Amino acid sequence: MEKFNVFASKLIPEAELFSPGHKACQGCAPALALRYLLKAAGPNTMVANATGCMEIISSAYPDMAWGVPWIHVAFENAAAVASGLESGIKIMQRKGKLEKGHINVIAVGGDGGTFDIGLQALSGMLERGQDVLYLCYDNEAYMNTGIQRSSGTPIFASTTTSPAGKAIPGQRTFKKDLAGIAAAHNVTYVATASVAYPFDFMEKVQKALATPGSKLIHIFAPCPTGWRSQPKDIIKLARLAVQTGLFPLYEFTGGKYSMSLDLPFLKPVTNYLKLQGRYRHLTEDMINIIQEDLHLRYEWLQGLAALSHQEEAK
């Protein structure tokens, strides 16, 4: 619990390896996620970035925001490029052409680049067990191209390709369970995280990087532009997503699920929804559907965690 309450910015490295002055919007949570990511990972790191907001805002030549070696090839292949980096580093070290010592290889992609177009490459990387951490920053739509729905977009959210129309009220499908898909590959480490809980996130990054094999962290990262919310409310939204049970924080490691945070009760989801323009059209029935689905998923996850630790409890 202590990592959820502390405020101790002096305990984390001062160096900004994801430097300020990039072109992200005011209140951009994905940019914050990258800042924390590199504070946790440190300079001994290489990054393969999928096309997307974070790639565009950080790499417009000659204004480069990354203080670690970085490569961008295309949209759907960050996991494959990172796989290549990892294999390349291994052989170069084995042949004595590169100093020995662990180098963190991190792939970074948004929800579009991960849930949708990059899912095959991600699955390949996870299945091969490559020593890579995949970070998916999830802002729940294709924000870089102008707020189009992805399979990470939650039900009823209004986007430019799932508009709240008279006949169809926004996104028709429930959000894909990315962390569950990663866990189904039986990889060494999967976690969810939130920009509202930076110490938890950074601890998870360090834990992941210290674990050999394929890892995935799915970080919830609100987008004020795409969600039609106030930049000042972004951390609040990220926190509410956790506190309502909509985006539970958990870890999957060694085949076991653990909740990262014990919530004594779940706040009503309306607290979260009402701060976002993308949900302005919701009716009571629609809110109830969201609320019910959220409870089902949350209880299912709690069940998995309880099952995972049954033996310990005995």
Add this chain to the structure above:
Amino acid sequence: MAKRKGIESSIALADSAAMCRIEAISAYPITPQTHIVEHLSEWVNDGELEAEFLPVESEHSAISAACGMSAVGARTFTATSSQGLALMHEILFLTASLRLPIVMAVANRALAGPISIWNDHSDIMAERDIGWVQIFAENGQECFDLVPLCFKVAEDKRVHLPMILNFDGFIVSHMIEPIEYWEQAQFDNYLPAYDPQIKLDIRNPSMMGAVGVPEIYYEVKMGQHQVLLDSKVVVKEALEALEKQCGRRYEVVESYRADDADVVMVLLGSLVETCMTAVDNLRAKGLKVGIVRPRLWRPFPTEEFIESLGDIPVLGVCDRSYTFGGAHHPLASEIKSVLYGSGKAPKICEYMIGIGGRDIRVEEFEQMFMQLLEVKENGKDLPIQYVGVRS
């Protein structure tokens, strides 16, 4: 001393890649390329080659992973065909603009649809403009000899571009031929260890693949075009060095009995050898026919090609893929554009041959040559000839 052995061309090509001391291989199966990566996995799994072998989940990931491998400075090899090459399409442009000297063997095969595993050149002609150096081998020996050449050219600091080695699927890839192997020492003499000009390095962080804003994109593309054009000189040097190593002389444009020819055929790939037999048969009858074939396809060896033609009045140009709806098919289009304004204006007859594995026989080449000789006499224009197609 170099040994000669009877071996399948794909296996010889893979052996040659291994003897180039490749360090990283990304692999995905596709007919008729698969024997190459299968054999390389044996090299690695038997502990005879110190390399990383990454069996990925698609060709798109094969070339993407190869980019990652090459970006950290590993000598990187992959191979594909047809649909696989088409699936790589997006990343092929990026590989060139990232200046990653990956070498890829392409067993040329028809593109679907309808699906066909057999040989023609529609896969590679669809990738004409990707910015890679591209060369054609016509038999197993050439496949073996040209792998080290590809690495030597690609990794040259004046080039630093990826390179494709084309050879005909099945016709070459699955053919068992007597092939003269180089000694390992010859490889090591010919091909120094890869010393990358640029790589990702935690001690010296850099960014590869930045956004090309309008103020810079054009210059990047211009630089790429120029360096690809200039790579011809490096290819020529590397071919000369190769002759010193193995005694076989290859040129960017090669001629066969073309010096005093009345008519010549222009074509790429393994059908040159069938065509040579036709030339010999007709020469034996006193007919002056020959062959001019560009071995280097990108950059196109314009000056050498024009020079090779001499004053030959009639050319036949054989295409092995379609430019649907175009005025000319790809090779004819290239040859015509090269000659326009060159001061030479031979009559050009266009042929389509060997599509989707359709056999082309010596007698058919002989008939084509007879047709060219007729054109030389009567000066008439021929429409594009689709050889052997049923109406």
